[in-house]
Amino acid sequence: MKLEKLVGDRYKERPNGCTAESHALMLRGGYIKAVASGIYSAYPPLRKITRKIETIIREEMDAIGGQEVTFPVVMPATLWQESGRYDSIGAEMARFYDRNGAGLVLGMTHEEAAVQLVREYANTYAKYPFMIYQIQTKFRDEARPRGGLIRVREFTMKDAYSFHTSQADLEEFYAACHKAYENIYRRVSLPEVISVAADSGMMGGRVSHEFMFLTPIGEDSIALCGNCDFSANLEAADCIIQNTPDPISEELKPVHTPGAKTIEDVCTFLNLPKEKSCKAVVYQCEDDSLVVLFIRGDIEVNETKLRNFLGCEIRPAALDENSALSAGYIGPYGLNSDCMVLFDRSLSGSNNLCCGANKPEYHYTGLDLERDLSGVKYHDFAKAIDGGFCPKCGQKTLKLSRGIEVGNIFQLGDKYTKTMGMTYSDQNGETKTPIMGCYGIGVGRLAASICEAHRDDFGPIWPLSVAPWQVHLCAVRADDPAVRQTADKLYQALQDATVEVIYDDRPVSAGAMFADADLLGVPLRVIVSPRNIQNNCVELVTRDKSQRATSPVNEALAAIQKMLNALK
């Protein structure tokens, strides 16, 4: 098509308030327009990119036996009540009522709809395994949309659901889907995406993986081992701490610590390293009961682990002067409270710790938990630390990185099939409950990640497999009859050869033309200009400027096709 007819504006100024470069470039290049917070319309170039991504995803899902279906965007509340998620999911799910007062929800994922679609069909073992998927609009009322297409409220997602009669069968398909995801990332030119063990969160199930595109602007923290292949979302990474006790356990004794309320204050006052302190962190459960968690002073709490351990939502407790707990002075020894008390394993094997003395302005020193308390049990509630021990190889080679989650896969087990009463007859005629896996990829976020990975200061550098067009044809000075004739002819020849081409024959300067071409990021630029025409040639430049060539005019089509093939 002709660039002058392309709907959408391109401009030079970097818009304010963009934390992600892809966000700024997609605004500047006429790819997106915000309609509300976290809700965007897509201009034609982005729609072309997402259609190509969707085609790649579809091909890879079909290749592992996936069958495309459609679930509704709007679902009855009753369906989500069957699984229990109508109540367990919070404000991120949009809920409303129809004209007859029936409750409806907007789909943020479709496990319930998948079970509803197949629970009568898949009533015998012979129907298993199978996988169904769709590519469709979802809505999640995110509290903090950000980064353009990286975290939005409305998005297009490929969501797939597999059904199995055994864990082994689920694991086999899960591995095949993992491989299909790797194919997808490779084909869209994000081969550096890694899969990490993940926490299953609201989805349920035990085993899950996230596919992470590593980038400093990522919202997720990931623990990676520099020595072995261990990788996990920080939420799911075991924290390994090795304490070496002091040779002599000192006596437990109270110390007057006037005004020292924080771990920093206390350790400075007592001249102790933070590793030698036992910190109290207090949480409040949904039922308002309190949980006191003791953890080594230099280590942070991983709230996801605590939430999973307790099986309920938690929030930091608000303690005031009337509370039974003395905020700033809470310690495990002599704690006179009926609230739940937990110990992180970062405290295990240590001694001579300082801790709160459960009365204002006093702390203990010389705490030895195993000696001073009876029946202490340790659990892992800690955030893994940069430079810490790898849970897999045991080396002190753990690194924390940031990443964008560009896909996830879950072994759901029977969470949905059981609650929703889906069963089948096995070989012996016995009634059994099938198990499920689910597999998601957000299309828009993937497009944004590709942009993050492939760009320069002037715009995106779209990989050929997802580029909105293959060739950007620039007619510099199209008012020159020779330029006009050559460029028009080449435009026609490219179209006849089914090369996707955008043709810029506007009466603008070469600089303005090339700036627009940079923003559209088409892999191969072909320039017809008075100077080139004098030499009877056209100029070919890749978008990343790494390859430049000239070709005689009458060999231009072949030269373009050859260069495109090299870009594949």
Added chain:
Amino acid sequence: MKLEKLVGDRYKERPNGCTAESHALMLRGGYIKAVASGIYSAYPPLRKITRKIETIIREEMDAIGGQEVTFPVVMPATLWQESGRYDSIGAEMARFYDRNGAGLVLGMTHEEAAVQLVREYANTYAKYPFMIYQIQTKFRDEARPRGGLIRVREFTMKDAYSFHTSQADLEEFYAACHKAYENIYRRVSLPEVISVAADSGMMGGRVSHEFMFLTPIGEDSIALCGNCDFSANLEAADCIIQNTPDPISEELKPVHTPGAKTIEDVCTFLNLPKEKSCKAVVYQCEDDSLVVLFIRGDIEVNETKLRNFLGCEIRPAALDENSALSAGYIGPYGLNSDCMVLFDRSLSGSNNLCCGANKPEYHYTGLDLERDLSGVKYHDFAKAIDGGFCPKCGQKTLKLSRGIEVGNIFQLGDKYTKTMGMTYSDQNGETKTPIMGCYGIGVGRLAASICEAHRDDFGPIWPLSVAPWQVHLCAVRADDPAVRQTADKLYQALQDATVEVIYDDRPVSAGAMFADADLLGVPLRVIVSPRNIQNNCVELVTRDKSQRATSPVNEALAAIQKMLNALK
């Protein structure tokens, strides 16, 4: 793919409560499953059909210069307040609030979003004309979903929006889009779809057309002329009545009509034809004010015309004994009321009419409106009648038919651009308001209409252009090694030739196999059976059973491809 892995059940029994055959067949054939009233999931065969329909629509939109974009499903209420439709549209629009209390709506159409996307871009005449479109999920909270996919609440729609600087330019594009729609219906094998003049309803604008698939189960009534090319939705069809007055106008006089309240009663009592009666129909406006409409006794009111005339919503009035109007005895002469009084032109040119006398149990005879009242003005508020006069050629050749609306196109004018403040600079630098057209097609309803048009008692007969597969390969008695070997080899050969094939090698009877094939409606069936193998041939049958052939096994692929070409 193999039929035994196809997700979805097929069954013989016609489900209860289906008014449309396509509804029954789509349930029986494993195409759809209801999730809630008017909300369906699609099984793989339907998804394959809708994808092919979407591709055809996309190609035709691209061919007239359409640029594909994406608008959000969820839009802020503020956007719809800009156009005024947030308030003017009733319960059919789903409204809800996000976690911060901001109002949101679900898109039922996207005029507002289209203007929002382009109003900065299209700021100068040189950017015009252009058209943007999307294919996306919509939600309308229909009061009475029915007929399976024919009237639903959630549906996939192609919606397109064009922008112009002159009415002539809009009309030119409108005509091109009309032609593109004809191409679409022809390509999906619904060439009998006709376009009819329509009422623009909530969309605004003056000129609009509906594309109607004529079928007795259609919800719309259409007026067609048997003599000329006139066609219109009944809502938009002028009603032409020719009255011949009696030679002598009788005296207006009251008659005691005990118990006669309806037009039937009165005319029977007075021994008059209904054409000689003046009926009163009373409506209530949104502000509860009353409107009395007088119309010839045998003619029905077209409420759409009345609504458009009044510019507000109306409902039949509930009159009780305390009302100033004597229900059953309301007449134009001596009507003592301050409500609005309207006259339909079906009363024009008549005399010697009977009508209510505005007191219980009394009517007048001998009414001559022009003689007895002053300043009577007639308007067209009547439903056109079967056998009535054609508004175009004037012949008494009007026929009423029923149809399903499978597309619509509107000349919107400046309704949205004006309210939403979209302007451009014209050639002289003057600020002008552009005008718009919009163009919709529902994908699922189109699939259902194709099914209605192409079916027999045993299932759909999908046209090749939209069929879920091209070939249905049946291996009857696949336990026979010769059948198995031949069928497997043919399955592979068809796949290698990129023929879309579904392969049934289940150990079921030929009867069960063919019943399933009928329900899946694939255009060409290929049968490998022990009897055929004995003759070293395979059997080819079109789904409609009109063509049968046998082919030697080693020429089967060529024979299949030839027969498929003939079905194109």
